[in-house]
Amino acid sequence: MHKKFLSLLLMGVCVFSFLISGCSPKYDETLDSKTKKLAVTDLLGRKITLNKKINRVVAIGPGALRLYCYINGSKNLAGVEQTEKGSVVGKPYMMVNPGIAKLTTIGQGGPNNSPDAEKILSVKPDVIFDTYASDKSSADELQSKTNIPVVVLSYGKQSTFDADMYISLQIIGKVVDNESRAQKVVDYMKNCKDDLDRRTKDIPESEKPSVYVGALGMKGTHGIESTQGNYSLLKAVNGKNVVDETGKDGTVMIDKEKLLKWNPDKIFIDEGGLQVVQEDYKKNPDYYNNLSAVKNGEVYSQMPYNFYTTNIETAMADAYYLGKVLYPEKFKDVDPIEKADEIYRFLLGKEVYSQMANNFGGFKKIMLK
Template sequence: MMKKILAILLLSVSFSAVVASESFDITDVEGRTIHFDQHPNTFVVANYIANFMMVGGKSSLDKVIALTKDGWEETRFGEYQVFTQSFPKMKELPSIGGYHDDILNAEKILSLHPDVLLIGRTQYTENNQRIKTFENAGIKVVVLDYHAMTTANHTRSTEILGKMLNREDIAAAQNKTYRDSLEHVYQTIRNLPQDKKNQRAYMETASKGVGRYGNSYNKDVLWGAILKNIEAANLAENSPQPYMALDREYVISQNPQIIFIGGSIWRNKSEGDQMRMGFTVKADDAQKRLAAFTQRPGWNRLDAVKNNQVYAVDHGSLRNMADYTFTQFMAKTLYPEAFKDIDPEKNLNDFYKTYLPELKYDGTFMIHLNKAQ
C-alpha cells in the first residue's frame, strides 16, 4: 500500500512539474499580463491572420476555429483569393466579425469558447465592455498591434505569437530580420546630409478611383508613420485624424516632389479606375491605372509628375512582418544612391518563401511609373 501511495505521489509531483514547466506569462501591447498554464490549443483570430501563420506555419491554421471574414473578400479581394485558395480551410471557418472594421460578434465568440481571442488595438478599444465578459468566460484576450508601424510593437506582437504557438525560434528570426533591416535604413538616413531629407511626399490610398481623392495618413499610422520614420515631409503628417482625404487644392498647392499611390482590389463603386496593387494584380494593369492618376486636373504641374517620381505600393501588405520591405522601397525612392544595393521586392518574395511557402504567391506590390504608359 505504501508503495502505491508513493507512486501516486511521484506521479502527481511529476505531473505538476510538467504543468509548471509549460506555464508562462505574456504582456500584450496594451500592457496587460496574461497567464497560461500551457500552450493554447484553439484560437479565434480577429486580426493579423497572416502574421499568425507566418509564425505558426501552415499547421497553425488547425488551431484556428474562427476568423473575422465579414467584408474580407470585398475589401482585400486579391488577398482573399490567394489565401483561401492556398488554405481552403479558411472558407470553412466561421466569421466572428468584420475584417476591415472593429465589429466583433461577442455571442458567436462565446459560443465557440476558444482558449485565446487575438485582437488589434482598435478592436480592444471599441469592444472594451465585452473584454471582461470574454475573460469571465475563461477566454484569454490578447492584444497585438501591427498598425502603428513601430519596430517595438511589430516585434513585441511577433514575440507573443511565438510564445503562444511554441515557435519562439521562428519569431526571433523574423524579429531579427525586421529590426536589423529597419535599423540599417534609419541609420543610413541619419547619416545623410540634412539637405537631402524632408522631400515633400504625398501618399494616397486610391480606393475611390481617379475622380475622388482617397485617404492619406498622419505621422502615427501606416504609410504616414513610414514616411515619418524615413524623414520625408508628408503632406498629411499633422492631420487631426489618423487617416483622411486631403483637399485637391491643398495637394496641388503643396507641390509634392514624390507621390505614392496605395492600391488593393476594393469591390466598390470605384472599382473601374481605382488603383490596384497586391495579390493577383498584373504589372501591366497596375502601370495603366497608376498612369491615369497623373492625368488628374492640375497634376501636370506637380514636380513629382514632371520628374517621374510617381510610385505605387500595395496597401494590403502593411500590418505584417514582411512590411519592412515597403520601408526599404520608399526609402530607396527618396534616397536612391544610399540604398542602391537593396532589392525590396526580392526581400518581400524571400520572406514569404521562407515563412509561408505554401502560399500561392503572385501579384504586383511595388512599382515605379513607366512613362511609356
C-alpha cells in the same frame, strides 16, 4: 499467484514513492506546478493565466489572424471570421494559407463588428487572440461569456515597425510555445528598420527630394488627396514628407490646391487608389500636369497594404522601394522585387510579389493618362 505477487510489489513501490515525495501524488504536483500554467500580460495590461499546452486557437478582429500567421502559419487554428473568407487579393497571409478559408466561421468579423461569443464557443478554442477590444471591460466581457482566455493584441499607432506590434508577436509566440520563431520575426523586422535607417540617416536635408504619398487607403479607396502626416514608411527612410508641414499625424485629406503649392519633387501613388486618380486625371488633366513630378516623370507606385488593417510585410517591401527611388545610390545593392520576396518568404513562407504585382501593378513608374 505470480500475477498477484507482482501486483502487490508494484503497489508497494507506489506507496514508497508517495511517501518519499512528501506525501503528495506526483500528478497533483505537476498540475500545481508552473509548467502546467502560463501567465501573460496582454496589450491592455491584463494578466491572463492559461494552460501551457494550446491546441486550438482563434484570432479575431482586424489583423489578429495576420499576426498569428507570421508566427504559426495556419497551425492549430480552429475557426475564422467570415470577412477573412472573402477575396484574398491584397492579403498575402491568406494567399499563402488558403486552407484557412475552409475553417468553421466564428463570426462576421470586420472593423465595425463585435465578436460572436456563441460561434467562437462552437469551435472550442483554448485561447482567443483579439484586436477588437479597446478597453479592459470589453475583453473581460468576452472572456466571461466564453470562459476562454482572451489575449488582446495591438498593432500600435503606426503598425509597421511599432513596438506594440513587436510585443504582440512575442505574446503569440509565448502562448503557442513558439517563442523562438516569434523572436526571429521581431528581430528580422527590427533589422530591416535599422537597415533602412542606416542607409538614409546621414543624408543632408538639402540633398533629399521632397515627397508626397497619395491615394492612401483608409476604410476604403481614395484619390490623390488622401495622404498621411508623419508617414511611417517615409519616416523609415528619413524622407522629406511635404505633409509634415501640417503638423498632423496619420490620415490627412488635403485640399488638392495644397499639393500644387507644395509641388513635391516625387509623388508616390498607392495602387489601391490608382484607378481613382486615373479617373480624376481624365476629368482634370491640367491640374496634374501642373505638378512638377508629373511633368518630370517622377510619379511612382506603392503597393497597397491596408486590408483589414496593415499587411506589415507589404508595407516593409514598400519602404525599400521608397528608399530605392528616393536615394538610388544608397540602395544600389537592393533589388526591390527581390527584397519584397525575401520579406514575404521570411514572414509567410512563400514569395508572393508576382501575385501582388499581377493584382495591383507592382513597383514601377506611373503614367497618368
